[in-house]
Amino acid sequence: MSDKIIYKFGDVMGGDDITNLESIESRGYKKAVKSFQVKYPKLKNVYVTWDKEGVELTKLQKLPIGRKKKLG
Numbered sequence: 001m002s003d004k005i006i007y008k009f010g011d012v013m014g015g016d017d018i019t020n021l022e023s024i025e026s027r028g029y030k031k032a033v034k035s036f037q038v039k040y041p042k043l044k045n046v047y048v049t050w051d052k053e054g055v056e057l058t059k060l061q062k063l064p065i066g067r068k069k070k071l072g
Helices: 029-039
Strands: 005-013 017-026 045-052 055-062
Touching: 005 029, 017 029, 029 045
Parallel strands: none
Antiparallel strands: 005 017, 005 045, 045 055
8 A cells, every 4th residue: 555645736716716737646745735836836825635534635725835045
């Protein structure tokens, strides 16, 4: 059994309209978000969904995440 989790990223568009952008398989939340933000550097907010023990979790993540020194 793999310990990787599939994280789905969706763009925030106005109201309840969410566009599915990409799915990333990763061992951790932070690694998945960092690999996503490299591909989409212009986004400021993104919805992240994943499954944990059969329950679907959703979070609105502000981008960029990480040290500002290393990002710029």
